Amino acid sequence: MRFQAALRLRLVVALVAALALLLVGCGGDDDDEAAAIAAATTAAEETTDPAQLGEVTLVVWDQEVRGGQAEAIKKLNQQFQQKYPNITLKRTARSFTDLQATLKLAASGPNPPDVVEVNNGYSAMGPLVKAGLLMSLDEYADRYGWEDRYSEGLVKMNQFTEDGKSFGTGNLYGVPMTGEVVGVYYNKAKLRTLGLELPTTFEEFEAALQKAKAGGEVPIQFGNLDKWTGIHEYEEIQLQQIDKAAARDFIFAESSEGFDNDENLAAAQKLQEWTEKGYFTEGFAGLGYDPSWQQFGEGKGVFLITGSWLTADLKKALGDDVGFFLLPPPEGGSLATLGGEGLPWAISSKTTGNEAEAAAAYIDFLTSDESMQVITDAGQLPATRAEVTVPSGLDTEVFEAWTTANEEDAIVPYLDWATPTMYDTITAAVQELMAARATPQEFVTKVQTDYEKFHEGNA
Numbered sequence: 001m002r003f004q005a006a007l008r009l010r011l012v013v014a015l016v017a018a019l020a021l022l023l024v025g026c027g028g029d030d031d032d033e034a035a036a037i038a039a040a041t042t043a044a045e046e047t048t049d050p051a052q053l054g055e056v057t058l059v060v061w062d063q064e065v066r067g068g069q070a071e072a073i074k075k076l077n078q079q080f081q082q083k084y085p086n087i088t089l090k091r092t093a094r095s096f097t098d099l100q101a102t103l104k105l106a107a108s109g110p111n112p113p114d115v116v117e118v119n120n121g122y123s124a125m126g127p128l129v130k131a132g133l134l135m136s137l138d139e140y141a142d143r144y145g146w147e148d149r150y151s152e153g154l155v156k157m158n159q160f161t162e163d164g165k166s167f168g169t170g171n172l173y174g175v176p177m178t179g180e181v182v183g184v185y186y187n188k189a190k191l192r193t194l195g196l197e198l199p200t201t202f203e204e205f206e207a208a209l210q211k212a213k214a215g216g217e218v219p220i221q222f223g224n225l226d227k228w229t230g231i232h233e234y235e236e237i238q239l240q241q242i243d244k245a246a247a248r249d250f251i252f253a254e255s256s257e258g259f260d261n262d263e264n265l266a267a268a269q270k271l272q273e274w275t276e277k278g279y280f281t282e283g284f285a286g287l288g289y290d291p292s293w294q295q296f297g298e299g300k301g302v303f304l305i306t307g308s309w310l311t312a313d314l315k316k317a318l319g320d321d322v323g324f325f326l327l328p329p330p331e332g333g334s335l336a337t338l339g340g341e342g343l344p345w346a347i348s349s350k351t352t353g354n355e356a357e358a359a360a361a362y363i364d365f366l367t368s369d370e371s372m373q374v375i376t377d378a379g380q381l382p383a384t385r386a387e388v389t390v391p392s393g394l395d396t397e398v399f400e401a402w403t404t405a406n407e408e409d410a411i412v413p414y415l416d417w418a419t420p421t422m423y424d425t426i427t428a429a430v431q432e433l434m435a436a437r438a439t440p441q442e443f444v445t446k447v448q449t450d451y452e453k454f455h456e457g458n459a
Helices: 002-025 030-044 067-083 096-108 125-130 138-144 152-156 188-194 202-214 229-238 244-251 262-276 289-297 308-321 353-366 369-377 394-407 422-434 440-457
Strands: 056-062 087-093 115-117 182-187 303-307 322-325 345-347
Touching: 056 096, 056 353, 067 087, 067 308, 067 353, 067 369, 087 353, 096 115, 096 125, 115 353, 138 353, 182 188, 182 229, 182 308, 188 202, 188 308, 202 303, 229 262, 229 303, 229 422, 262 422, 262 440, 289 303, 289 308, 303 308, 308 322, 308 394, 322 394, 345 353, 422 440
Parallel strands: 056 087, 056 115
Antiparallel strands: 115 345, 182 303, 182 322
16 A cells, blocks of 8 residues: 555656646746646545456445344445445455454454454554554545545544554544444333433432332333443433543543542442332343343343444334433532444555555445435434434434534543553453442442553553
């Protein structure tokens, strides 16, 4: 790729120089000369037409496996191949858990996927960048104007320095197709039966949990067999206890405060308290994420704390009886919620030549304004600034929540992004906390130890 970029640059320089000499020789005025040079430079730097790349096969790995996600990516892939029949997509769809477990080994092997969805942060993207397994997308971002499509905060979530040591700065290694926000789905019929209004404060939400339990309902539908779901339960509570700027600084390593503080301890105490009061599904430790939300879709549970990616599935299951809101802050507090973007699309550093050009064209297609409407129609949130028409009902509620969270600068990334080992550390720590095998203090100490170990060695 460096050779190709250098060759293109030499061609641009040669073309511009030749035109300049020609214009001087013809006696053209300065304005005409400048305009001609600018036009020639633009023409020489135009994006390679993917249709002219010849026959190309792209190996693509993604985790767009659930209803709305799967619907959108299948449609987009069909549209891409209709537009560029010379580019064949060889797709492998994996669950998030499977993708997390297999990607690093596959990326370091002799035949890695060309295009892959990579989780953000030090836990997934960082190690791949450090090992030189992901391509910097800066050249393509400049060519296609990718960074202009996103808010500054979303761009930051996909940046690393080349050595993988600094997150939120440096080169661009991925671009997202979908936005996502974690909030609370609720069963409207059950709220009516229980005589509950939609909670507007954290205190009111807790009171609703208590009333739901007393009324013989499952207050929060929850399954933690896949482990990552426990991060959502803890962090949503945490963000109602701690300043959101401090929470962000921890993840991006922009603060020396760390994790062992009163606010994070209070959040751990609250999560353990909710567990002891029976606010979560009985047997949640052995219940998978998909069976759990499917049970909610069958009418089991009053609330479900999870992300916007389930919108299409839950709308199909519950129709007009399902709603969505962001977990409200305590009385007098400011809104803060978990989220940001779906897994960003990245390119293997081992993908070169026409395959690299095709890979960039594929990512550009997936993140185009036209594709954002396809994503929205499938009940997903568009990651870019594209103007879209949003379906009515639940889609509108989720989209409005996403808009509000962005307007109020309320979105905080996921805690497992904080170090390369944090995903394993915090998922295990949440399991121990909710099973009462660890105290709240032991929980925050375990997370703090992981954080210190990485950042002291990363200095």
